Amino acid sequence: MESAGFGAAWLQYALGGITIGAIYALVAIGYNIIYNVTEIINFAQGEFVMLGGLFAVFFYEACGLPILAAFLAAVAAVALTGLVLERYVIRNARQATVLSMIIITIAFSILLKGGAMLAWGKDPYRLPPFTGGGSILWNGVAVQPQALWVLGVSGIIVVCLTLFFRRSVYGKAMLACADNPAAARLVGIPVRTMIFLSFMLSAAIGAAAGVSITPITLMEYDRGALLGLKGFGAAVLGGLGQFFGALVAGLLLGLAESFCAGYVSSGYKDAVALVLLLLALFFKPEGLFGSKEAAGLKRF
Amino acid sequence: MNLRKFAPVAAFVAFMAAFPWMVAPFDAISHYTDVMVFAGIFCLVTIGLSLLMGFAGQISLAQAAFFGIGAYASAILTGRFGWNPWAAMPAGAAAAAAVAWIVGVPALRLKGHYLAMATLGFGVIVHIVLNEEVEWTGGPSGMVDIPGLSVAGVRVLSETAWYYLVWTFVAAALIFSYHVLHSRVGRALRAIHEAEKAAEAMGVPVASYKVQVFVYSAVLASLAGSLYTHYVTFLTPSSFDLMWSVRFVLMVVVGGMQSLWGAVLGTVFLTFVGNEWLHVFADFEVLVYGGILLAVALLVPQGLVVWMQEKLSRRRETLLPRSE
Numbered sequence A: 001m002e003s004a005g006f007g008a009a010w011l012q013y014a015l016g017g018i019t020i021g022a023i024y025a026l027v028a029i030g031y032n033i034i035y036n037v038t039e040i041i042n043f044a045q046g047e048f049v050m051l052g053g054l055f056a057v058f059f060y061e062a063c064g065l066p067i068l069a070a071f072l073a074a075v076a077a078v079a080l081t082g083l084v085l086e087r088y089v090i091r092n093a094r095q096a097t098v099l100s101m102i103i104i105t106i107a108f109s110i111l112l113k114g115g116a117m118l119a120w121g122k123d124p125y126r127l128p129p130f131t132g133g134g135s136i137l138w139n140g141v142a143v144q145p146q147a148l149w150v151l152g153v154s155g156i157i158v159v160c161l162t163l164f165f166r167r168s169v170y171g172k173a174m175l176a177c178a179d180n181p182a183a184a185r186l187v188g189i190p191v192r193t194m195i196f197l198s199f200m201l202s203a204a205i206g207a208a209a210g211v212s213i214t215p216i217t218l219m220e221y222d223r224g225a226l227l228g229l230k231g232f233g234a235a236v237l238g239g240l241g242q243f244f245g246a247l248v249a250g251l252l253l254g255l256a257e258s259f260c261a262g263y264v265s266s267g268y269k270d271a272v273a274l275v276l277l278l279l280a281l282f283f284k285p286e287g288l289f290g291s292k293e294a295a296g297l298k299r300f
Numbered sequence B: 001m002n003l004r005k006f007a008p009v010a011a012f013v014a015f016m017a018a019f020p021w022m023v024a025p026f027d028a029i030s031h032y033t034d035v036m037v038f039a040g041i042f043c044l045v046t047i048g049l050s051l052l053m054g055f056a057g058q059i060s061l062a063q064a065a066f067f068g069i070g071a072y073a074s075a076i077l078t079g080r081f082g083w084n085p086w087a088a089m090p091a092g093a094a095a096a097a098a099v100a101w102i103v104g105v106p107a108l109r110l111k112g113h114y115l116a117m118a119t120l121g122f123g124v125i126v127h128i129v130l131n132e133e134v135e136w137t138g139g140p141s142g143m144v145d146i147p148g149l150s151v152a153g154v155r156v157l158s159e160t161a162w163y164y165l166v167w168t169f170v171a172a173a174l175i176f177s178y179h180v181l182h183s184r185v186g187r188a189l190r191a192i193h194e195a196e197k198a199a200e201a202m203g204v205p206v207a208s209y210k211v212q213v214f215v216y217s218a219v220l221a222s223l224a225g226s227l228y229t230h231y232v233t234f235l236t237p238s239s240f241d242l243m244w245s246v247r248f249v250l251m252v253v254v255g256g257m258q259s260l261w262g263a264v265l266g267t268v269f270l271t272f273v274g275n276e277w278l279h280v281f282a283d284f285e286v287l288v289y290g291g292i293l294l295a296v297a298l299l300v301p302q303g304l305v306v307w308m309q310e311k312l313s314r315r316r317e318t319l320l321p322r323s324e
Helices: A002-038 A045-062 A067-092 A098-120 A145-167 A169-179 A181-186 A191-217 A224-237 A243-264 A269-283 A292-297 B003-023 B032-055 B063-079 B085-107 B112-132 B159-181 B184-194 B196-201 B206-232 B242-255 B260-275 B282-299 B304-319
Strands: A136-138 A141-143
Touching: A002 A045, A002 A141, A002 A145, A002 A169, A002 A191, A002 A224, A002 A243, A045 A067, A045 A098, A045 A191, A045 A224, A067 A098, A067 A191, A067 B282, A098 A224, A098 B112, A098 B242, A098 B282, A141 A145, A145 A169, A145 A191, A145 A243, A169 A181, A169 A191, A181 A191, A224 A243, A224 A269, A224 B112, A243 A269, A269 B085, A269 B112, B003 B032, B003 B159, B032 B063, B032 B159, B032 B184, B032 B206, B032 B242, B032 B260, B063 B085, B063 B112, B063 B206, B063 B242, B085 B112, B085 B206, B112 B242, B159 B184, B159 B206, B159 B260, B184 B196, B184 B206, B196 B206, B242 B260, B242 B282, B242 B304, B260 B282, B260 B304
Parallel strands: none
Antiparallel strands: A136 A141
């Protein structure tokens, strides 16, 4: 009896870890898309997740849209924010040094956070699950339907993106911009458009993650920074720029965090992902799945 | 030091010395002395950060963590163990230096975005520890009744006394940093900033210099934290969170990264903006902060002080064409 109870707890933590891990994976993928095209790390990525959740609440509660329409509307609204970031901020930077890019994206993230605080206040917001029905009992573990939605949304996004970058002309053009913008321009790729697309795509994916997780963890204006930092941990651990690596690393981080919360200390659960991020940066900055040679070419 | 260089420094010192007496007669601004005490404390942090960012070209988003290490070390050693504050202060600084060295050696091998994220992650970890180690730090509710400071047996009580104490520290930090910058180390740092590989090829021990500057900036931040603790006599972890690290970077960037004066003026300006002038805006404060940072980063990336210097020297050149 006792061992069964223990087993169920173990499974329950694992399920929670995979759910939140899928979100970290999506955040990581958002970093990867912008990084792949521009070699910029967007420090406002976490705020896109936060905005996604809060916009969905707005469209659902204030506009009375059905939940799936609210999901799409929120994704579109945040994609528009990504557009603003690229078109009116990044493109106008006079000094495109790494340091000034960091400061500019941090400034933009403060603006988004401050704006969200003004618009939505400091309270956490609730969103109903995408589909009704109570938890499903499976092997003594309560499975929330929303957790399945999170996993489904993440899976679909990862598959679509992999296909997009491997097979489609647009995806390949985007990757070409990252490898060598000058050469990409020479063969007729509109580099500006590609950069612009990458910011919108990345913001949209962050928003999708934000909307999916809100029914489980609620959402408030200051959640962005930590989500962004953990997502960056997943991106580094998986090898910056790699989608599959981001997925695996995101799930690993989620599991580590969930087990720490369950068995060690719930207060330190946020530190787990950060410690792993530091260890990865210090000892294996090319990530678990990146190669040393490829890492040598990147501007860390 | 020639007269043209000396005059602005003398004017600055005279102005700073007279400041509490100038604002005291006016009720509306007499509390500016108090604001300037905070500005001075933050200046200690930003002077170190300016050396790191503007001269060595490395970013740190962990300065609030070192500020916090100094503050909590002082609070715990004096409050719990009855240490003399003047003994606790160097102990805190030593702890901050040790932590900075341990984190800095691996972190400063990273560049740009990776270094920023690593220091950011470290800063958040320290903040979590301050919140969680309730037994030592009081957790989220913080610590109260921290002893004040005495100099030569006399309690430092009035705001004016604190003002002179804090700004003496700032002056010492400025003088020391100025000499560092105009020494062999300073030239090496600028070489690292300009072209790291070239500096390394010329025999500059790049990695070791970067770590030394990082440790120096951590020590200054820790001293600032100790002074802060004894001035306000209570602590909560929220004074040492991520937003504060960003604020310190902002102070350096707004003033101008490549100038110690920039760090000081940027810090004083933004402390007044934050403590005084933005109270009118209440919830808009964060937004205005972000707006200022974005505008400066986009429009005057060299910072306000350097930008003004450039304007002035250009005007001087057009007025008085240099005779060769």
